[in-house]
Amino acid sequence: AARMTAAPLASAAALAPDIRARAEAIERGRRLPADLAAQLAAAGLFRMLVPRSLGGLELAPAPMLATLETVGAADASVGWCVMIGATTAVVAAYLPADVAREIYGAPGTITGGVFAPLGRAVVDGDQYRLSGRWQWASGSANCHWLMGGSVILDDGTPRCLPNGAPDARLLLFPAERATLIDTWHVSGLCGTGSGDMAVEGLRVPLAHAVSLMVDAPREAGALYRFPVFGLLALGIAAVMLGNAGAAVTDLVELAGGKQPQGSRKVLAERAVAQSELAQAAAALRAARALFYETVESAWAAACAGDPLDVATRAGLRLAATHATRTAADVARVMYDLGGGSAVFARSPLQRRFRDAHVGTQHLMVSPATWELTGRVLMGLPTDPTQL
Numbered sequence: 544a545a546r547m548t549a550a551p552l553a554s555a556a557a558l559a560p561d562i563r564a565r566a567e568a569i570e571r572g573r574r575l576p577a578d579l580a581a582q583l584a585a586a587g588l589f590r591m592l593v594p595r596s597l598g599g600l601e602l603a604p605a606p607m608l609a610t611l612e613t614v615g616a617a618d619a620s621v622g623w624c625v626m627i628g629a630t631t632a633v634v635a636a637y638l639p640a641d642v643a644r645e646i647y648g649a650p651g652t653i654t655g656g657v658f659a660p661l662g663r664a665v666v667d668g669d670q671y672r673l674s675g676r677w678q679w680a681s682g683s684a685n686c687h688w689l690m691g692g693s694v695i696l697d698d699g700t701p702r703c704l705p706n707g708a709p710d711a712r713l714l715l716f717p718a719e720r721a722t723l724i725d726t727w728h729v730s731g732l733c734g735t736g737s738g739d740m741a742v743e744g745l746r747v748p749l750a751h752a753v754s755l756m757v758d759a760p761r762e763a764g765a766l767y768r769f770p771v772f773g774l775l776a777l778g779i780a781a782v783m784l785g786n787a788g789a790a791v792t793d794l795v796e797l798a799g800g801k802q803p804q805g806s807r808k809v810l811a812e813r814a815v816a817q818s819e820l821a822q823a824a825a826a827l828r829a830a831r832a833l834f835y836e837t838v839e840s841a842w843a844a845a846c847a848g849d850p851l852d853v854a855t856r857a858g859l860r861l862a863a864t865h866a867t868r869t870a871a872d873v874a875r876v877m878y879d880l881g882g883g884s885a886v887f888a889r890s891p892l893q894r895r896f897r898d899a900h901v902g903t904q905h906l907m908v909s910p911a912t913w914e915l916t917g918r919v920l921m922g923l924p925t926d927p928t929q930l
Contacts, residue, residue, distance in 0.1 A: 552606055554586035555613040562617035566734075570894065573727055574736030575624040580685035583621075584651045588614070589628040592774070593635050594762045597647045601766055604774065604838050608781040615785025619898035620734030622782035624682035627735075628653050630778045631690060633771055634713060636762040637753040646688050646715060655686040657740070658755075658775070659906075660711035662693030669749055671695075673714050676741040678726070684736050686718045691740070693752075704757060708928065712752040720745055731897030756928055765845040770856050772929055776863035776907035777838065780870070783902045784831055787870035790877040790895035791824060797892070803882055816880055823876045830869035837862040856930040857919035860912055867908040874899035 562569075562579070569576065583589065591607045593599020602610075607629065615622030631654050635647040646652065662675025677691050690713045695702040702710040724739040760767035798811035798820075810816050841855050851859075878885050878896040885892040902908075918925040 551587050551591055551600065551602065551610045552613060555588065555610045555617075558582060558586065559613060559617035562614065562621050566618040566620075566891070566894065567888075569618060569620055569734035573725075573733055574684050575621060575682055575734060577685055579621065580624070580653060580682070581651070583614075583625055583628075584653055587650075588625050589632060589653050590647075590650065591629045592633045592766065593647050594643075594764065594767075596640075596762065597635055597643055598650060599632070599635065599647065601764055603766065604769060604777065604842055605835060608777055608835075608838065611778055611781040612785035612788075615782035616789040617785075618734065619782055619786040619895070619902070620732050622785055623732055623735045623779075623902075624685075626778040626782050627655050627681040628686075630771075630775045631655055633767070633774060634690065634715070634753055634755075636760040636764075636767045637755070637758050638715075638761075639750050640761065642715075642748075642750050649687075652688065653682070653686050654688045654690065654715075655680060655682045656690030656692075656713070656715075658692045658713065658772075660692035660694050660709060662691045662714065662742075663696055664693040664712070664714055664747070664752070665696045666749070667746075671714060671747045671749065671752065673716070673745045673747050674743050676724075676739055678739050679737050680723070680740040681735045681737040683718070683721075683723055683738070683740055688715055689718045689721050689740060690715045691742070706926065706928070708756070710754065711756065712754045714747045715751045716742065716745055716747050729901065731894075731899070731901035733897075765842070765848075768845040768849075768851060769841065770851065770859070770930055772907060773856055773859040773863070776860055776912075777834075779902060779905050779908050780834060780863040780866040783867045783870040783899060784827070784834065786895055786898055786902070787827055787873040787877075790874045790892060790899075791820070791827065793891045793895065794820065794877040794880055797881055797884065797890075801882070801884060810880070810882075819876055819880055823873045826869055827873045830866045834862045834866045853919055853925065853927045853930065856927060857916045857925075860907075860930055861916040864908045864912045864916070867903055867905075871899040871903045 590599045591602045595601045635643045657677035664671040664673045694709045721740045727738040801810040881892040
C-alpha cells in the first residue's frame with residue numbers, strides 16, 4: 544500500500560521537468576498533447592480514485608491531492624486535465640460492477656466529462672435516448688469515455704427527487720460517439736482543451752448512468768465516503784496551490800537578476816519586494832496548511848466508518864475555496880512584483896496569473912460557496928446536496 548501511495552506522486556515529480564519545458568507549446572496547442580496524456584495514464588495518474596477491485600490505486604485523498612499539486616506546479620493546464628480525469632473516475636465506485644469493469648478495467652483508460660445537467664435523457668426500454676451540449680469538457684480530446692450530466696425525462700417532464708430538485712444523472716458513453724466542438728479561446732488554462740461536447744439521440748444503456756445525489760457507492764472503501772463534489776473542489780484547489788507555489792518560485796528566480804528601472808538594486812534587495820513576498824508566502828502556506836489539515840481530519844472520520852456530516856463536508860469546501868482564492872491572490876502579487884517583464888509571453892508569471900484567475904471561476908470554488916459554507920457555520924438549515 545505504501546508503494547502505491549508513493550508511486551503517483553513520484554511519477555508526477557519525475558514528469559514535471561518535461562511538462563514545465565512544454566508549457567508554452569501546450570498553451571499554444573490549446574489542449575493536452577496526446578503523448579503526454581498517454582504518459583500520465585501509464586503512470587496511473589488517472590486511476591488514483593479508481594477502486595482497487597478494478598486495478599485502480601484507490602488512494603487516500605491527501606496523496607492524490609499532493610500529486611495534483613505537483614503537476615499543477617509544472618503547468619496548471621496539465622494539472623487541470625489530470626484533476627478532471629482523476630476525479631471523474633470516482634464514478635467507477637457507483638457503477639454496476641460489470642459496467643465499471645468495461646469502462647475502467649483497462650489500465651490506460653481516461654475518462655472526462657461535465658457534471659452540470661445540461662443533457663436531456665428520455666427512458667426508452669432498457670436505454671436512454673440522450674441529447675445535449677455541455678461546456679467545459681476539459682481534456683476531452685484524450686478521453687476514451689465521456690460522461691454528461693443529464694435530466695431524466697418521463698413523458699417529457701423532468702423526473703424530480705423528494706427535495707424537488709431534478710433527478711440529474713451522469714450518463715457514460717464512448718468518447719467517439721460525441722462531437723467535440725472547439726470553443727476554447729480563453730484567457731487562462733488555455734492548454735486544457737475545455738471546449739464543448741455534444742450528442743444527439745444517443746442510445747445509452749440504463750446501467751451506464753449514476754446519480755451522485757441519491758445512489759450509494761457499491762464500493763465500501765473509506766475513499767467513497769468522501770463527497771464526490773468535495774473531491775472535485777479539493778482537486779481544483781490542489782492544482783491552484785501548485786500553480787501559486789510555482790509563481791513564488793518563478794518570482795524569486797527573477798528577482799535575483801532583475802534590476803527595476805530607475806533603481807540601483809536588484810528586485811531581491813528591495814524592501815518592498817521582500818515584504819510583499821514574505822506576506823504572500825505566509826498566506827499561501829497558511830491556506831495550504833488548512834487545506835491538508837481539513838482533508839486529513841475528514842479522512843480520519845471516513846476511515847473510522849463514519850459518514851461525513853454536513854459540518855465536515857462544509858469544512859472541506861471552505862478549505863478548497865479558501866485555498867483556490869488565496870492562491871489566485873498570491874499569483875497576482877507575484878505578477879505585480881515581476882513588473883514590466885511579467886507582461887511578456889516569455890514570462891511564466893503572466894501565465895500563472897491568468898491560469899489562477901480562470902481556476903477561481905469554477906462553480907465548485909466560486910464566491911457562492913462562501914454563502915453555502917457560511918450557512919452551515921451559522922447553524923442554519925442547509926441543503927447539503929452540493930457539498
